[in-house]
Amino acid sequence: GQNIDQPTEMTATEGAIVQINCTYQTSGFNGLFWYQQHAGEAPTFLSYNVLDGLEEKGRFSSFLSRSKGYSYLLLKELQMKDSASYLCAVKSGGSYIPTFGRGTSLIVHP
């Protein structure tokens, strides 16, 4: 089985930087996703990391360390609209199906 752990809730200030961590335990790791989900809406794809290192995409960056079973999502220049749940998900064992963590609810306040 897989075990994915991320904080339940985080708060941050508009304009600041926030880092959302995700740790996982799995065998046959293939890759790690980050999704954003606003309340009552569908998850939307943010990133997919396969190799170690940092991948930057605008205000959002995602980091992966395969040896440590660790990833983080970095959000810069926070905006109120970034208030959402951020889901970490892992693909492993050659499966096409990602396993999702419980999500981190991010609250951005003025």
Add this chain to the structure above:
Amino acid sequence: GAGVSQTPSNKVTEKGKYVELRCDPISGHTALYWYRQSLGQGPEFLIYFQGTGAADDSGLPNDRFFAVRPEGSVSTLKIQRTERGDSAVYLCASSAQQGDNEQFFGPGTRLTVL
């Protein structure tokens, strides 16, 4: 819009009733996935179709749950003898091909079993 659509958006039913939830994937997408999401949880995998066939149904919780995709496009998730514990948001997603990393999710159907 050419996104994934799901109907109905909300469904309220009574315990013991039968329900059908529909998913229209993005046109041309061959892979289709059903997930269930409870409040405060991430999506939980139910079943995955490649074309018309169920490639992986290991996530279906029991035999009250069944899904079909007869023409390789629209899919219907069917739940018999609904129970209060079935209440959740049922999400559908599609991807262009089997194994594609990006899945496109629909808005979900919120099912409430009274």
